[in-house]
Amino acid sequence: MSPQQPMTAPTLDEVAVAAGVSRSTASRAINGGEKVSPEAQAAVDAAVARLGYTPNRAARSLVTRRTGSIALVIPEPDGRVLADPFLAGTLRGMSQALEPTDLQLVLLIDRPGHHSDRIVRYLRGGHVDGAIIASHHAGDDLEVAVRGLPAVFIGRPYVATEGILYVDVDNVAGSRMAAERLVAAGRRRIATITGPSDMGVAQDRVEGWRAALTAAGLDADLSADGDFTLTGGALAMQDLLARDPEIDGVFAASDLMAQGAMRVLQTAGRSVPRDVSVVGFDDLGIAASTAPALTTIRNPVEEMVRTAADVLLDDLEGRGRATRPVLFSAQLVERASV
Template sequence: MTGGAGDPRGARRAGARLEEVARAAGVSKSTVSRVINGEPYVSARARAAVLQAVARLGYRPNQAARALAGSRANSVALVVSERGGRVPADPFLAGVLRGVHGELARRRVELVLVLSGEDDPRDLVDRLCGGHVDGALVVAPHGRDPLPRALLDAGLPTVVGGRPLGASGLSYVDCDNFDGALRAARRLVSSGRERVATIAGPADTAAGVDRLSGWKRGLTRARLPADLVARGDFTAESGAAAMAELLARAPDLDAVFAGSDSMALGALATLRAHGRRVPEDVAVVGFDDLGAASTAVPPLTTVRSDAVGVGRALTRRLMAELAGEPDLPPFVLLPAPLVPRASA
């Protein structure tokens, strides 16, 4: 006799979580993930227990079918948590995309690009966990973006590009934004600048938060005030507007650290419009080392954030997890060295 709609023995809950499957099977979450994704290093007894729990709880039946068949989609999703119009215009995201594509192409794995800026996270989780991809790389998350955690809880191996704000247990790859910004602040302070401002990135991004924190640490260590802060959104237009705001607030400022090269280029334009010489009157340091930094007038001192390298490292970390490699680090931080040029 099979259970009816009101019989808990026959209930199938599409919203079952990875933790519930692990608890029902008496194994760890990582073991459940390996079984669902057809990975090795799982005993026959544990595999059978997981598959029974998957069937009983109705946990992502398409994913379970893949595990039962031992098949792979041989594709990886790159999920960009930005509105579609922003992506081609963002040089950093374009670099990450090149790095991911190059690494996957070398391994003959297909790349599936997904723009999630306006999607319902629940619908996206359903689509990505339907058996069409083996794992997901999520880049440009804002705030406490629920998508990476939802994908991981649904059993899809997931690595995040950029430190997730307020999230634990998520693997990620990032550049060392704090240390890079600290280096930028030290560069300005060591050159004798005393009224140092910053154009910080969005407060709902790890890059915006960590670069602002590094700048503040550099100034407080030098016993200088860290009160001249304006916000931008990593675009040149926002950098130009923020620079105008800072000049209105503090006409005596003699240096500015911009949290991205694009914002720094906008700041340079505003400084020229106000008759300020760079670096004689105001020194400027950016962050990212985009191609335009070296051709700016004057050439822009900046901090290198290797976007292509981040994309490659993201892909390698995910592929290692898919291969069942043990003891993988929870995060990878790439160095962010200072690149001195004429602007500071």
């Protein structure tokens, strides 16, 4: 008995013969159907299914000039990506959005000491068909890197120039809502713990807090910089208490920072919410498990990511390019910290 011969994958030539068309027609039918009659397209589709033909991605990319890959760009270190609920939700949302497609997800994150240079080089090198960018900072050059590349930002870029598309929650309205809730609770020395000053979302959340306090005739002079982390929130709260022990309300620009702030307040003997009311921003799981449970502003990250992916895919597939940002409405989620 002769040894069994290994099965070979069907070739494009075999598909063309089976379909009764030329090789070039078969190639065009498989790679998008441009200038192919409906009859020829149907014949090629049937031959592909019958033979079990799988297109060669490398060869296909030469024809279509497409890589079949989408980048999710998060210019933060890997530890931050895994620990931050917003960034973890961004990754989940992107994976879900691309699941029905044949597109490959490429995750680009920062390495310590490399800033964003490596990411910028990769995006400019033609390795992906488009990009979704989250956690954008001023000076990371990503707005420049994606010029000419279909791209959508999650969160308002630091400088939202014309032609830059983004999907976001209404951070100004949300932070104003948070501060107004503290005012309604009778609080009069209301501080804020901000996000990084080089991020558009952080700017917007400070703006809303300040607008609410000004409208209520209260001083908006108590703010401390944070970095959207638990430790950053704790350090900022320590700074605020040292400057003004009479603080009776805190709006933290993320739930992680609010959790850190509450731990410092409780260590200092300040009860939440009896002595100090606290409102966060995100509602991505942590808020419901703090003690007391945290009143916060919902940040619909997974919905935003799916919307951004839809906008990007519409552009890539020629269904039209969005021309304006997409803003989700802010929503206050009441719990026990106010």
